[in-house]
Structures are given as C-alpha cells and as structure tokens.
Amino acid sequence: MSRKPYIRTLSSTSWWLAQPRYIRYMAREVSCVLIGAYTGVIVVGLLRLSEGANAWAGFVAAMQTPASVVFHLLALAFALYHTTTWFNVTPKAMPLQFGDTQVPGSIIIGAHYAGWIVISAALLLLAGV
Amino acid sequence: MARSNKPIVWSLFAAGGTFAAFVTPAMIVVTGLALSFGLLPPEALSYERLSGLIENPIAKGIVFLTVFLPAWHAAHRLRITAHDFGIREDGLVMMVCYGLASVATVMAVYALLSL
Amino acid sequence: MSLRTFELEIMRYDPDKDSEPRFETFSVPCEEDWVVLDAVNYVKDNLDRTLSYRWSCHMAVCGSCGMMINGEPSLSCKTFMRHMPDKIRIEPLANFPIERDLVVVMDDFMDKLASVKPYLVAKEKKAVEDGSYLQSPAQLKKFKQYTLCINCTLCYSACPQYALGEGFVGPAALALAHRYNLDSRDVGRSARADVVASNEGIWECSFVGACSEVCPEHVDPAGAIQQTKIASTLDYFKDLITPGRDK
C-alpha cells in the first residue's frame, strides 16, 4: 500500500473553544459588536438632538433605564478589553528603533496608556464629571 | 495572485481601532453611565449645552469621527468575526457590515448638518 | 540518576492499516534532564520500532521535531520532561495532513515558503571583487529577528486562520518576506507584494497572535505581518495617488 494522508478537520463554528488563547481572541473580536452597537446609540442620540429639545430629553431618559445601564456596562467592559488588547500589541505592529537600540515594548505600551489617561480625563472633565 | 484592495477597509479598521481604544471607554462613561450613577449634573447633557457646543464646526468634525471611525472599525472586524464563527458567505456579510457602517455614517452626517 | 516514569500517549496512524488515527500508550522511564524527544527515542529504540517521526539536531535549530505536546505545538527537543505532568499526549502537528504517526505532510508549507521570493533582490548585481555591501549594525538589527525562523511550522499549527482559510500563506513565510523587505540591501518588496499583499497573504491574518506565542525562536511572525499590513496599506495609497510610481 502507499500513501493515504489523513486530514484532520476543524469545526468551522466551534474551533475557538479548543484553547484559552483562542477564546481570548474571540472575546477581543466580539468587542466590535458592542463598540458597533454603542456607535449606533450615538447616531440615534445625534438624530434626536437634531430633532429638538423634546426628542433629546426622551433620549436622555431612555439612557437611564436599567436595560441601558446594563448595556453600557457591558459595552464599557468590552471597550476596555479592546483598549488593552489594542495597546498591548502596538510594539509588535509599530516597533521603534533608535540607532541600534530597540525601544522596549513596555515603554511604547506605557506611552499609549499615558495618552489614554490624558484623553479620558479630558473628556470626563469636558463633560463636567 | 492579485494584490488585495483590503487596504481601504483595513486602514479604516486600524484608525478606528486606535480611536476607539483611546476614546470609546470614556465616551461610554459620559453618555451612557455618568447620569445614571450621578457622576454628572443633569444639565451637563442638556439640550442647550450640547446643541450650543456642536455648532462649532470643529466640534462637528470630532463628533463625526466618533461615529465614523468606530463604525468602520466595528464593521470590518465583524466581517472577520462572522468568518471566525463559521459564516462563509463573505459577500453577504460584507454587504451587511459595511452597509450598516455606511448607514451610520450617512445618518450622522445628516444629523450633524441639520444641527 | 533518578528515573521518573511517564505515560506517553502517542497518536499513531499507519496508512496501510488504519482508517483514522488512534492513540497508543507507552510507559517510559525518563532521566531527570531528558526532553520529550529523548522519551520518544526511547520508545522507538526499546518499545516499538515502527514509530515514525522526524528529528535531527536535538538542539532546537533544525526545526524538524515539532509535535503537539499536550495540545501545544512544541519542539520536542526543547520541551523538558521535568516540566511535564505524568501523562503526556503527543500528536502530530495540527493543521497538516498526517502522513504517518507523527510525520506530517510539509508540501504546502514548502510551496508557500518559496512563493514569497525569500531571497535578496539587489538593486544592481555587485561583483564579488567589489566587496561586501555596507550595512550598519542598526540596519542589521531592523530585520535580524525575522531571520531567526527555523521553519519548524509550529506557528502554522497554532494559527486558526491557516486551518480555516483557504490558501493562507501563513506566518513563517510572511515573516520571511518581511525579513527581506526590511533588509537595507534589498529592493524586492514590490516583487514580493503580489503574494504578500494578496488576499491569501497578510490579509488572511486576523492577528490571532498564537503564532508568536508558540514560536520557539521568538521570531514574532504576528508582528511581522501587522507591520507588513501597515507598509502595504501605505504602498496601496501611494500607488493610488501616483499610479506610475517607481516600483
């Protein structure tokens, strides 16, 4: 007899349950659903705002329902997960080298977090928190 | 093999991902949680204050970006995630994802222009 | 020397007899400083001569002894028994067809490696008599990391997009293309882009990052691919703006 290579197949729907690193990956990817939905909320808000004071007041009220709060908490969790996963890989995607010394990844990541804190604080201050 | 034209959507994905990483968590807190948790006085998000703020064209531009970039980031990632969940109709998925992002973009532009 | 006995559960597949792979368990008394490959060699020499697998250097540089060890793509010559639980499951590298036992079919990887034109394309051919090109340590450092790939294909075993996608060029090959693209002596980036910047190239990668996590040589193919995505995107827009751009 001769060759008969055996091909193992992977489930195209549940492969990601096989390893913790794949689950972490999928969590990162799924963050887009929450970020996308939240963006939708903003669009709705803008539309309401453009419709006048009453429409806007209704929107603000809707944002304070328990369902909305739960949604936003969830969105916040995934958004933060997105932020950390995004920052943590920047040294890979955009390494920095000066002369023949490589800037350590931790510095690049640290700079991103520092920027993030500044921007977030500015936004919160601007809003009046 | 042909060179891909993915750079168009990918550049939006990357820019959007960076923008979302820096801005979205704080935005969620401000627009979605701060009032409920009493972190903000109600007048902070009053109609007068916001419509006043947004009259400034620069502010309009920034608000546009907060919709446009994350929307396309999310759309592109969703397209890939659909594939990861075993949905192999990439053409259809692409239309839905990018379609949603386009709708969001257009509506945001419409709202901003009418403010 | 103290011996510790391990149960090795090894995946077997004999194309002559088996319709699908099965597991066979061997008890192996191992010395303290053995690596998994030593235990597998013990099985072959003492328990079952029909076991097939690849290895040569025993020093993590030839890249031939990759196996799934307890589900993780690993070099068996660099995985120490002292870090192992009493029961070890050994399978052929995932995502490749199994030829026999722990031997997988490498054709696809070899083709992909060749497809990225992994060789220096110089601006103008220099005669040997004219001496070497100058290259500063800083220029060398830019690409050095990406030269360290031993072609062990662990990254292909770790990458779900290689397993799920059709025709993904894959981490190691793309990292190698990046290595030449970054070399100060090379001008072949545009020639490589036909494969590298195609849908089957970098764009099939969704940055799972598993490739870099399992890479025994810290090549970081995931990073290489993302950097290539950025560079290719810039190239793409430059080409759009200036179609006749010198390539």
Add this chain to the structure above:
Amino acid sequence: MEMTTTDIVIVGAGGAGLRAAIAIAESNPDLKIALLSKVYPMRSHTVAAEGGAAGVAKDEDSLDNHFNDTVSGGDWLCDQDAVDLFVEQAPKELTQMEHWGCPWSRTSDGKVAVRPFGGMKIERTWYAADKTGFHMLHTLFQTSMQYPSIERYDEYYTTDLLMVDGACRGVAAIEMRTGQMRLFRAKAVIICTGGAGRVFPFTTNGAIKTGDGMAMAYRAGVALKDMEFVQYHPTGLPGTGILITEGSRGEGGILVNNDGYRYLQDYNLGPPDPWPRKKAMELGPRDRLSQAFWHEQKKGRTISTPHGDVVHLDLRHLGEKKINERLPMVRDLAISYVGVDPVKEPIPVRPVVHYTMGGIDTDIDAKTAVPGLFAAGECACVSINGANRLGSNSLTELLVFGSRAGRGAAEVAMAESTHVDESAIEKAAEEARAKVTGLFQNVGGGETISGLRKDMNSTMEEGAGIYRTEESLKDTCVTMKEIHARFANIDLEDKSNVYNTDLLQALELGAMIDVARAMAVSALNRQESRGSHQRLDFVERDDEKFLRHSLASYAGADDPGVDYRDVVITRSQPAERVYGGDQK
C-alpha cells in the same frame, strides 16, 4: 523502477550541496539538477554550526597567514596546493554569501565583523552572532529557490551510486513518503552528504550524520582518505553533546579544572596571560585542548557529574551585555540543557566527537577517482584539514569546494552528449534494490538496530577515542568486523512503505558500520601520533613513514586494505606545531 533523467544529481542539500547546485545553475541555466536530500534542506546539519567561517578579511592579515595556520593546524597532513586554493577563494565565497543576504555580524562602520578562533593567528572568522551555520544554510537554501533548474527531491534517501562501465551515472533513492525506489540517471553525480559523527556515542552531530555518502562512494570503489582523523571538540555539554562554540573562547572565555586553575598552561599552551591571545591557551587548536582534558582527567583534576567528567568554561567576566550580543545561543543552550546561566555560573563541558577530517578521496577539483563522481563538504577529503581541522575552516570549505564541485560537474555534463541507456541504469540498480528487499525479508536473525548501534558506538569510543593503542584498535577492528557480520541478522519490525524510519535507520547503520571500520583500520595502521590521531604506543609524529594520506579501500566483509599517498608539500616544510608562549 521509476526513472528520472537529469543532467546532474547532487546527493545532500546541506551547505555543500546547495552551494554546488547554485554554482551549476549559475554557470549554465540549461543544465537540469536533481537535488536529493534525506531531510528538508534546512534540516541539514550545517544548520547547527555556530561559531563562524574563516576567510581573510583584515588588512593586517594575509592569505599566507591563513595558509600557515591551516597547514600547521593540520599537523602538515594538508595538501598545500589545496590549502592555497582554499584560502584564496575563501574571502570571495564569503563575500558572495554576503551578496546573497547572509546576515553577517557587522562592525560599527558597516563592514563585516570577524572574530578570533582557535589556532588562527589573526581574527578572520566571519560570523552571524553564534548561528553562523544556520544563517548560511538558510541563505543558501532561500537563494537556491530562485533557480528553476534546481529540482528538489526532499526526503529522498539515497542508497547507492549507479555505476555504468566504471563511471558514476546516477543514484538509487527511496522516496520516503511512498517507500518506492526511484532511479536517477545523470551525467555526473556530486556527493555532499556530510560527516559521520554518529559512529560515536557522544557527538555534536545530528541524527542524520551517519556517513551515508562516504559509505556509498567507498562501496563503489572510491577510497576513504585519512579516516583515522576524528576531531573531538573540547567543549560539548555533558549528556547531550550539544556544542558550545569555540566562539565563546574567541570572545574571551576560559577553561578551568576542579581547582579553578587554567590547566591548559600545563600543556605547552601557556602562559595564561595576557588574555585573550591568539593561538594560545584556550585559543589553541582543538586536538590539543581535547587531549589536555584527557590528561587532566587522568590526574583526577576534572569535575565529576552524572554524565561523566567535565571541566568548566567560564564566561562570567565577559558580562551579560557581551554574552547576549555575541553568544545568545550559547546562553540559551546552557540555560535550557544544563540549567546553567553563563552570566552567573561557569558552563560544564567535556570533549565531544565533532568532525570527520577524513572522507571520500577527492582531488583539488572535488573530483574522485571514479569518472563522473564528485564529492564536497564534510563527506569529502580534499585534504585541507589534514590531521586536525581548524575551527571555522569547514563552513568555508563547503562553499569553496561545493562551488568547485558544481562547476566541475557542469563541465562533465556539458561534455557528455548523451545519457547512458536506461537499461544499463536499471541493471546497475538491481543490487541496490536487492539489498532493500533483503532487509524486508530478513526474519529471525534476532539483531536489533538500536542494540547493534549501541555496540558499535561503545566499541568505537573505547577503542578509537582521543587516545588509542595497538591493542585497543585491534580489539575494535575485530569487534567491528563481528558487528558487520551481525548486521546481516537485523530484523525490520516495520514492514510498511510509508515513511519507514526503521528501514532508513537500518540503512544508516549499515553505512556507519562500514565507515567505522575504515576509521579503526586506518587508525591501527598509522603508527604515529599526529593531530587528532594520538597513539599512546607511538607518541611521536613520524614524518619519515607517515607524512602520507591513508587510503582505505572497501573489501566487503574483510577489513579494508590501506594504502598511502604522499602529502602535497609546496612551501611549508613540516615543523613542530607551536602554540602559546613559544610561537613567534
């Protein structure tokens, strides 16, 4: 049997084989090349070479210096015309590697950097950190991919050369994935199958270094030259035999015994200071260093470990930065395999079989005595290494003589207008096929491959190690002859076709046994001490009788016959080898 017709067959895709293939492709793109290898090219053992490749690079150095170091390092057993050619071509070949992208380490002004190596008067060893062989092999392999005329046959185990009318016209090989025997018909054949360190139990050589090509040529009637010269590298890790490169001493590492004493000063290699100093102490030649270990061990001044006695290689004074920059792999290997971080502790090391100076007898053009047959690389013996190879000359040798063999074979192929008849090839292959079928049919002999291999390994280590005597060698020859006979009783447990490694190991063992016997018999006949061949019963070098190459010719079950040929001497008359303080 399926037959492939090509112009040139190259057996072996390590450094030498790949270099030969590229040389042919560049000299005439119309010539078809079949490149056969029992492993994928990048698995070839060239990949393991760490330290570097020698070629004159500095202004204050000269070809003469490289020549003199090589000839005296080889204890005057080198053919000086070959060495001249070698040192002259070396820098060109290394520059060529640079043009192909080899990531040589650089100096701050962008030039290729060189480091000192044992037995070399001036630093001339080009290196790519401490993964030189790895980078050279991958550079060659990747470069070879751009030549369409190079057709690779990966994982084809070559069993025999096919001889038609006294000339070599092809090879028989087993396609490992199908188990089928395939014939290759060609106008010329180049053997580049590497060394045979696996004949010994404790070696830096990978599992594939089993002397297959040497055995093939030997059985086909080419003599094996200078087989008694087997190099022990002084610094291998106990247990695994993993090499700690000489580059680590080149960078300033020192060897100390159990008293922390730099014992090399007791063996005509001192004085220890100033240090580092070329051609002295730890930068003496490998044969001397390994022999010094043996004496220290006899004096009880080594350190005993579960894996045998060791001395310490101390790198601590180099500091973490330099170790990481120049010797990253050494650090990694030491931490991984013996649990010692060289930044903090000295590395335990002991001599380990490393290199076969001898091999297939070729002339300066890499040609053998058989028409159409060439050999290059570690499997060949052009006689640039003599009785002891200097570290870092071998990687360069692959390039210089690999490309020479390629060009020579190309000439032969272009001169031959037609191929020999297919039927002649078929006929020549009958024996090859019968040998394999025979192995499958054997039953009840009771010998196992691993058992026989162990016996061969221990016999060779005991009788033909660093120091040898008439008695030990006689015993070895007798036992090896028995082992050769026992080989006929090997039983294959694996009878299948697909990737049958049981079969391949049997064939490899057969090759090793032949090669080992040539080593032992040649050693027995050389009644002198020279370079790596040290006889306790003939302690002096004897130029009168033995300034000659030994040539072992195959005699089947009988011990090989050994002839001699004069060494080619052009301008360096044999003298005493002087290292350490006494050198000029």
